[in-house]
Amino acid sequence: MATFKAEVQNKRADGTYNVRIRVTHNREIRRISTNLYITLDDLTKSLKIKNVNIVEKCDDIIRECRVVCNNLGFRLFNMPIDELVSKIKNHLQGGDKFYLDFMQYTKEKASEMKKETGDTYTSMLNSLKRFTKRESLDISEINTNFLLEFEKFIASEPSQRGSNKKKYKKDSKDKTKAKGGRAVSKYLSCVRAIHNKAKEQYNDEDRGIINIPFSPFKKYKLKPLPKTRKRALPxxxxxxxxxxxxxxxxxxxxxxxxxxxxxxxxxxxxxxxxxxxxxxxxxxxxxxxxxxxxxxxxxxxxxxxxxxxxxxxxxxxxxxxxxxxxxxxxxxxxxxxxxxxxxxxxxxxxxxxxxxxxxxxxxxxxxxxxxxxxxxxxxxxxxxxxxxxxxxxxxxxxxxxxxxxxxxxxxxxxxxxxxxxxxxxxxxxxxx
Structure with a gap:
């Protein structure tokens, strides 16, 4: 039977500790990070949590962990601990409704790339924010129709470089030159790459865990890059x-x-x-x-x-x-x-x-x-x-x-x- 315990271990650079749930199952141990952070004032000398509010929140999380175990029934006994932890995390993040902020995920992935490549993804992200007029986007919202509308937006939006920067107005009569085909192809390629990375990270077909079931790029076909204008001089x-x-x-x-x-x-x-x-x-x-x-x-x-x-x-x-x-x-x-x-x-x-x-x-x-x-x-x-x-x-x-x-x-x-x-x-x- 799986057991759970709230604990803290290593002190962070800012002086706080992240509360984690220790999962013990079949004599193996894993830990699940929570969104709870505490200081030394919330701990005993032996690093036991003494803050009553934090203890109650940890108890709530542990109760949810036990709900997952109870629902698994006898399957729990032979289940590998990593699969159990994955199911618990999925449940804690919303159960059957998996949520991933595509914008935040893109920002994280762009920060791991070589600077120039990351800058391209950041430019795509900024364009996506102007298109949606939001700071977050559930990955499940990205479907074929969404991609087609984003494509139209990119093609019609004026360049955002330097003095050409203008607000996008759907009915504007401004004659500012639009970005063109290269931006459409480049930005939608970035969306596809990030979408694929998310599926690779959060789906596990071997264990039947499919958090992101949709594949919008099977229907939506990327526009090919326009042929480069001949720039050679005789x-x-x-x-x-x-x-x-x-x-x-x-x-x-x-x-x-x-x-x-x-x-x-x-x-x-x-x-x-x-x-x-x-x-x-x-x-x-x-x-x-x-x-x-x-x-x-x-x-x-x-x-x-x-x-x-x-x-x-x-x-x-x-x-x-x-x-x-x-x-x-x-x-x-x-x-x-x-x-x-x-x-x-x-x-x-x-x-x-x-x-x-x-x-x-x-x-x-x-x-x-x-x-x-x-x-x-x-x-x-x-x-x-x-x-x-x-x-x-x-x-x-x-x-x-x-x-x-x-x-x-x-x-x-x-x-x-x-x-x-x-x-x-x-x-x-x-x-x-």
């Missing part, structure tokens, strides 16, 4: 950027965003599409070979997305222009984080885009341009080498093969040399 436009004269810097004034954007765009292009986040944080040794781990994918790769790039002579002056005694570049001294740094670059690229006749020129175009030019008939680099040069993860067909092959970085460096040889770098090597 050789002629890259050359125009190289040849653009620098703006005059004002001594003691704000540095020219135009000049910074031009230099960073060229650096990214010549370093085989190095991202702004990696430029911002890299502490690669100051020599002709840059070695860094690509921030975007290092946590998902066994090789930590290691990248090795040979610095070509055409950009050596630019490398020296921004050198730092701690990191590869000194950008970290002037900007709070890589996101601010990237935003500043893109602001400067708007001015460059106007000069060369390219609308919405963005920093990522440098990476796209390198890949496109490398694969062009003029250069003729094979697609697999370009794939390797961009540090993309190998597909399933190549993963096993890659185990047996050491990466030859010189092939990638030679490919980069062929791309850079298409350009006249005299304006960079002489003017920097």
């Amino acid at each position: 050789v002629t436009l890259i050359q125009q950027i190289i040849d653009l004269p620098y703006e005059k810097e004002i001594i003691g004034g704000r540095s020219s965003l135009f000049n910074l954007a031009k230099d960073c765009f060229i650096l990214s292009f010549a370093l085989i599409g190095m991202n702004s986040a990696d430029m911002f944080r890299s502490d690669s040794p100051k020599n002709d070979i840059l070695v860094y781990n690509r921030r975007k994918t290092e946590a998902r790769r066994d090789d930590r997305a290691e990248m090795c790039v040979r610095v070509e002579a055409c950009i050596r002056n630019l490398m020296d222009k921004y050198k730092d005694d701690k990191k590869l570049f000194r950008f970290h001294r002037h900007y709070t984080n890589h996101k601010v740094f990237n935003a500043v670059i893109n602001e400067g690229l708007k001015k460059i885009g106007k000069k060369i006749g390219v609308d919405h020129l963005e920093f990522y175009a440098a990476r796209h341009s390198w890949a496109t030019i490398a694969c062009s008939s003029t250069v003729g680099i094979d697609k697999y080498t370009v794939h390797e040069a961009l540090n993309h993860a190998p597909d399933r067909a190549m993963k096993v093969t890659d185990i047996y092959i050491d990466k030859d970085w010189s092939v990638i460096w030679d490919a980069n040399r062929k791309v850079l040889d298409l350009f006249d770098w005299s304006k960079i090597t002489s003017n920097v």
Whole structure:
């Protein structure tokens, strides 16, 4: 027969103790945490609970535990203790009516993720709160119709970034541009991932415990990500950027965003599409070979997305222009984080885009341009080498093969040399 006793054990950092119910069954012991917290004033010297109100509340909880045991009848005797504890917890949390706050659960899971991934889930959560106009949401409320309505909301809601932040008004005539398909696909993917995590954690099919029986994503189909807008620039436009004269810097004034954007765009292009986040944080040794781990994918790769790039002579002056005694570049001294740094670059690229006749020129175009030019008939680099040069993860067909092959970085460096040889770098090597 199972027995129950209220107890406290370890003192918490804030000086309180959590009251737990000790469950003893078939000579095994487990403990169930409660929502009761007490201090030393509520305890005897031997840590027995003496506060009458707490004792009464514990007695109420223990009575509910015994209700579960009584309802099990003879099945209780051979039941494993973990299954018994699971049934007791289920009963204490509402019996047959399982409740899980999807918003709070998402917040907890997002806090366990890598920062950038967690930020995406937090953005989804904030959008969900604006949609429901609530701070909590029972997971049972998420059904196919709910997902369809959330999808419509995301697609029609104006961007919530920076100065574009606006309140959502269903009948508003505001012409602010909506988020678009990427946000719909990304946010609903987050909802699905959290929903699946909850089912994995709170359902136990082996023991017949199904707290979350619904599978709304069997009917609701995620919208595919919209095709990325082609952002590659041809050789002629890259050359125009190289040849653009620098703006005059004002001594003691704000540095020219135009000049910074031009230099960073060229650096990214010549370093085989190095991202702004990696430029911002890299502490690669100051020599002709840059070695860094690509921030975007290092946590998902066994090789930590290691990248090795040979610095070509055409950009050596630019490398020296921004050198730092701690990191590869000194950008970290002037900007709070890589996101601010990237935003500043893109602001400067708007001015460059106007000069060369390219609308919405963005920093990522440098990476796209390198890949496109490398694969062009003029250069003729094979697609697999370009794939390797961009540090993309190998597909399933190549993963096993890659185990047996050491990466030859010189092939990638030679490919980069062929791309850079298409350009006249005299304006960079002489003017920097």
